[in-house]
Amino acid sequence: MSAVTFPEFEAAALAQGYDEVLERAWQPLVELDTHTHPFAVEALVIQGEMWLTVGAQTRHLRPGDRFELDQDVPHAERYGSEGATYWVARRNAAAAA
Template structure:
């Protein structure tokens, strides 16, 4: 999915807050966020583990995390940059 289509689709779903996040290689232990998040990977890669399964996301991929969903994040060797919508 491209950036314009992503933003347009999420605005139609009622998302109004969009933030570009950049992370260096590394990881975050299990944590939650008090908001729902949908993100589009712009560069690099991110591994997200939730509900006992890990999935890898690369440029053009999108992911969705429900509010308060426990998960871990691991960033690829080149880090990751993604556009995230929150509500």
């Protein structure tokens, strides 16, 4: 588990200009084919494990690991046998304009 609390993660993200902060929980063995999002993200894995593929690079992420994605970056996600939970800060395109 992370040494950072959700309120601390949320406050830091909002201070960095993110406009939405939430917890995402994924069921075991979910796979999402390559897709994009209309928002940038910064996330912190707090439980389980996942694999994030961007281009030819796949990262295996566990509790305490962070990842960032810019808006509209193609990526794929795969979640482990126990699923995964992460806190995510989003910077929506409308908010950035």
